[in-house]
Amino acid sequence: MKTVHAVWERANLGVEAYETVLTETDTPESYAQAEQGLIAAGAEYLVVKTPANCPALLFGLPALGYVNVETVFHVAIRRADYRMPASVARFDRGLSVVLRTEEADRERVYAIIRAGIFRSDRVSVDPAFTPAQAGNRYANWLAQMLRADGLLYEVLQGERPVGFFVIARVDEHTVDPVLMALYDEDHDRGMGALLHKKTLDTCFEQPCDRLTSTIVSNNAKVLRVYTNAGATIADTQYTYVRHVARRPGPAAG
Known part of the structure; x- marks a missing residue:
């Protein structure tokens, strides 16, 4: 069991968040005990990730008030295996990719994201959060990745930007297309x-042997594109969330 105080979610979502990764050796009982300490510390939003094939946690976490919100697929594509199907590649006409390094371009992309273009992640689908909160979270995440030397690209149809993607370097052999979206789906x-296709093509224009990334089950179309392009699924996790009601402060004396 490993727990991280997700302090960044205070700025993103306005809540005290904790993220815990459980293994096959953890039990609902051991997590319930740890959870009490997190709640006592002020936790308002609890995120738990578990192995997929673990019935005790699959049934035990809902009994503790958790909702299974998504499955996370960890995927990898080796350069030698990358092959975009002809059924997709033949439509790649009139599209170009532009690296965005100017702050004005980045601010424009942040504004588009904040307007609400993500609809399938665990925050976007959660009725406890607003579209504005979800958009703010992604814009802040993008800014953080760019500060860490991530590369921001836009895909243009003619002169019109239709979407963006970000590539981050994992190590000397590996890159990760961390985030991407159409502006108007x-x-x-x-x-x-x-x-x-443009994202994966650009990944393999970088000096790397492979790419790795994560795809959530709420966006199954993306998983289909990746597997058709040569991806293998390296690991699978379930994600659960629980919202804890804020405790009222002490009454004024």
Whole structure:
């Protein structure tokens, strides 16, 4: 069991958050005991990740008030295995990729994200959070990645930006296309697979042997694109969340 105080979520979501990763050796009882300490410390939003094949946790965490919100797939594509299907590649016409380094371009992308373009992650689907909170969380995350030397790209159709993606370096052999999205999924329906093609193509233009990334089950279309392009699933985790009601402060004397 490993727990991290997710202090960044105070700025992102306005809550005290803790994230815990459990293993097959952990039990609902041992986590329940640890959870009491987190709540006593002021936890308001608890996130727990578990192995997929662990029935005790699968049934035990809901009994503690947790909701299973997504499955996380850890995927990898080796350079030698990368192959975008012709059914996608043949539509790659008139699209270009531009690296964005100017602060004005980055601020424009932050504003688009804050307007609410992410709809499938555990925060976006959670009725306890607003679209504005979810958008703010992603914009802040993007800014953090760029400060850590992540690379921000936009995909253009002609002169019109249709989406963005970010590539981060994991190690000397590995890159990670951490984040990507279409700006207007309804208007550009069908463009998603091409955005992923441009993302993966650009990853393998970097000096690397492979890419690794995570994909959530709420966005199964992305997993399909990746597996069709040569990805293997290296690991799978379940994600659970629980919201803890804020305790009222002491009455004024």
